[in-house]
Amino acid sequence: MNEPGRGDGRSIIGRSLERQDARDKVTGRARYTVDLAVPGMIEGKVLRSPYPHARIMSIDTSKAARHPGVLAVLTGADLTDIDPYFGQAVRDQPVLAIERVRFAGEPVVAVAAVDALSAEEALRRVSVEYAPLPVIRTIDEALMPTAPQLHVDRPRSTLFPDVQDIKPDVTRNICHHFAFRRGDAARAFAQADLVFDDTFTLPSVHHFPLEPLGAIAHHQGGELTVWTGTQYPFAMRQALAEMFGLPQSRVRIVVPYVGGAFGCRELIPAAPIASVLSRRCGVPVRVVFSSEETARTSSRNAGRVRIETAVMKDGTLVGRRAEIHLDTGAYTDQGSRVSKKAGYRVVGPYRIPHVEVNSYAVFTNTVSAGSYRGFGTPEVCWAYESQMDIIAARLGMDPLELRMKNLLKRNEEYAQGDRPIDSDLDLALETIAKEVGWHVTRESGEGAGLACAVKDGGGTRTSSTAIVRLHQDGSATVLASSAEIGQGVQSVLGQIAAAELALDPARVSVTAPDTGVTPFDQRTNASRATSLLGHAVQEAASRVAEQVRAIAGEALGVSAEACRLENGGVIANGQRLTFGQVIQRFFRDAGGELIGHGYQRPATGLNALGATASFWEIGLGAAVVSVDRETGAITLHRYVSLSDPGRAINPAGVEGQDLGGAMQGLGPALFEAMVYDDGQLVNGSMIDYRLPLFSDLPPSFDALIIEGGGGPGPHGAKGVAEGSIITVAPALANAVFAATGVRLRDLPMTPERVWRALRDAESASPKKGTGR
Incomplete structure (x- = not known):
């Protein structure tokens, strides 16, 4: 079989082609979960707890059940004939609250009625008696010896292979403790010339996708079909199959268009709620x-990162200690896995031989923390990249010089047993510094800041499968x-298949996920689709191309190697067969299609996370700001993001993802925060919660791409889209320091926070910024 990547249509790789979904989305033809209507469908609504922590004393649903149009009213007590718990790492979250509520907004009662209005009216007729319990509002309160215990130990999830080593201490409200060690940190700190010890904080934030969460479920005759915009269709199939005691072959998840995710669309809680209601109603x-x-x-979790770095006088980093506490909220969700990633990634893109890290996920009575773009890396990068500039200032070094001195090189090991670094970080840093005019003398009051990050990409031990079908009219479908x-992603996968088959990409269709039709893929996250699933698609298309060459070679009397695919046909010795003619020859005019399968299996190596990285995703950011000293307002004049996609299959797509990530990063950096009052979320609406607007963008907002190859994907591709959000906050904070001499350690950097820091600095010992 020809090696993948030797297709004859490779000229379309690296071209910015029109997206497959573009016209549907701009014309309004795209249909999301909220737009779907299944015949006979009724509406479900949820009554939520008004208390952040309380015991459920009684629930009276009798009046609601008698309300006209109501077909079912369910509580947690009605779910005893199934396993009523779900969760990505630990099955600790009930579909509907059982005996106790652990956050304000937890689902307690679900109603199904002929229409939404009847369901809402029925909910108002439900009576619930609660006995309020002490509320854990913060990490510090959770860790107090007198804090109430929120959980008992629950079974691990079966969804991911890396959750069996979770180490909870539920008596102390610790969801997980991850420890990472290498070298001799104590000795490194004892022998260092300088030790830097800083603490940085950040609040919880919300994803706010444009499309709210939702699901349609139909449970009938021992089969369950769910329509929902999930990132994890096969994991959701497995979770629901386990919940209802069904074989996975009897559970089908159909994914329509998805209106934004950013990590919040994994095991969507609306799906099991809709499923239990449908099971009752039929x-x-x-x-x-x-x-x-x-x-x-x-x-996304709130957090506190204490970071200590041992440094020699010449700027060499020799040791790092970190203590990370992440507020995972009321249930485990992804908290344990995020804490592992944060602990592993706090070393950053630097050569630090001696490391000692303790990372904790902690339960509180707040909204559960799941995945969020960057998966633990923005939290720790905020700390380590801010501290890099603190170190540079103390040593009198250029922050760029300090980073260049310590950056990991290509093919250098990040940690024992892990994949070597596969990007040229030093080239990337030099490129972005030049682009932002690092050495340019700036106007008074302006400052520039840099930040670098690296994260293990592709997820831990993930796999993908793809099928490519070549039809007798010469078109193709990617499943x-x-x-x-x-x-x-659909456009990129189509482009990869078209390159292998030498087809016009417009003649390649890519299906949406449907576990009853499309083959297994672990999940849509961790910047993995283009590189890992893309590899499977390329392999599947290559196998189809090999079949075409073999059949054509036999028909034309030449070897398969002599056959060249071109523009929907095969050419050899001056003769041409269309793909349709090739298929007709093979099936003897009976009609048919050629099919190829492709697979991506996880790497076999082991590291502190349980498996080696599939690739390394880098992210660099550079900002130029000025600060109004009277108001504390930060004005962003320029922002530059840089990524290395290995090989950009569709450069416009890469640029769009990087700019979107950088724009999203402006929110947590400058104004986003979930605000709680005694456990009650007070800014849960898009009216009260401040999100980035186009008016927040600087006049100059750019994304740079360097193609370093080295990825596991087609043509050396790697994943992007998360790296650009990671560095925004520290790049801005470093620019503020350069402009004012004031170091901010708490996010978001609101005008009030900046103004107070300026006043405090002036009252202590006024400093001028470096003006870099």
């Missing part, structure tokens, strides 16, 4: 959360199960 049930309910379903969440 008809399809739709449950769609409001935007406010979605904000009370998933978040793959990566959700189109706005990143353009």
Whole structure:
């Protein structure tokens, strides 16, 4: 078989082609979960807890059940004939609260009725008696010896192979403790010339996808079909199959267009709620959360990162200690896995031989923390890249010089047993510094800041499968199960297949995930689709191309190697057969199609996370700002993001993802925060929660791409889209320091926070910024 990547249509790789979903989305033809209507469908609604922590004393649903149009009313006590718990790492979250509620907004009662209004009216007729319990609002309160214990130890999830080593201490409200060691940190710190010890904090934030969470479920005759915009269709199939005691072959997850994800669309809680209601009613049930309910379903964790770095006088980093506490909220969700990644990644893109890290996920009575773009890396990068400039200032070094001195080189080991670094970080840093005019003398009051990050990409031990079908009219279909969440994955996968088959990409269609039709893919996350699923698609298309060459060679009397694919046909010795003619020859005019399968299996190496990185995703950011000393307002004049996609299959797609990530990063850096008052989320609506606007963008907002190859994907491709969000906050903070001499350690950097820092600095010992 020809080696993948030797297709004859490779000229389309690296071209910015029109996205497959573009016209549907701009014309309004795209249909999302909220737009779907299944015959016989009724509506489900949820009554949520008004208390952040309380014991459920009684629930009276009798009046609701008698309300006209109501077909079912369910509580947690009604789910004893199934396993009513779900969760990505630990099955600790009930579909509907059982005996106790652990956050304000937790689902307590679900109602199904003929229409949404009847369901809402029925909910108002439910009576719930609560006995309030002490509320854990913060990490510090959770760790107090007198804090109430929020959980008992629950079974691990079976969804991911890396969750069996979770180490909870539920008596202390610790969801997981991850420890990472190498070298002799104590000795390194004892022998260092300088030790830097800084603490940085950040609040919880919400994803706020444009489309709220929702699902339609139809449970009938021992089969369950769910329509929902999930990033994890096969994981959701497995979770629901286990919940209802069904074989996976009897559970089908259909994924329509998805209106944004950013990590909040994994095991969507609306799906099991709709499923239990449909099981009771016997008809399809739709449950769609409001935007406010979605904000009370998933978040990015709040956190505190204490970071100590041992440094020699010449700027060499010799040791690092870190103590990380992440607020994972009421349930485990992804908290344990995020804490592992944060602990592993706090070393950053630097050569630090001696490391000692303790990373904790901690339970509180707040909204559960799941995945969020960057998966633990923005939290720790905020700390280590801010501290790099603190070190540079103390040593009197240029922050760029300090980073260049310590950056890992290509093919250098990040940690024992892991994949070597596969990007030229030094080239990337030099490129972005030049682009932002690092050495340019700036106007008074302006400052520039840099930040670098690296993360193990592709997820831990993930696999993908793809099928490519070549039809007798010369068109092709790619069957793959990566959700189109706005990143353009369907277009890129089609482009990869078209290159192998030498087809016009417009003649290649890529299916949406449907576990009853499309083959297995682990999940849509970790910047993995283009590189890992793309590899499977390329392999599948290459196998089809090999069949075409073999059949054509036999028909034309030449070897398969002599056959060249071109523009939907095969050419050899001056003769040409169309793909349709090739298929007719093979099937003797009976009609048919050629099919190829492709696989991506995880790497076999082991590291502290349980498996080696599939690739390394880098992210660099550079900012130029000025600060109004009277108001504390930060004005962003320029921002530059840089990524290395290995090989950009569709450069416009890469640029769009990088700019989107950088824009999203402006929110947590400058103004985003979930605000709680005694456990109650007070800014859960898009009216009260401040999101980045186009008016927040600087006059100059750019994304740079360097193609360093070295990835496991087609033509050396690697994943992007997360790296650009990671460095925004520290790049801005470093620019503020350069402009004012004031170091900010708490996010977001609101005008009030900046103004107070300026006043404090002036009252202590006024400093001028470096003006870099």
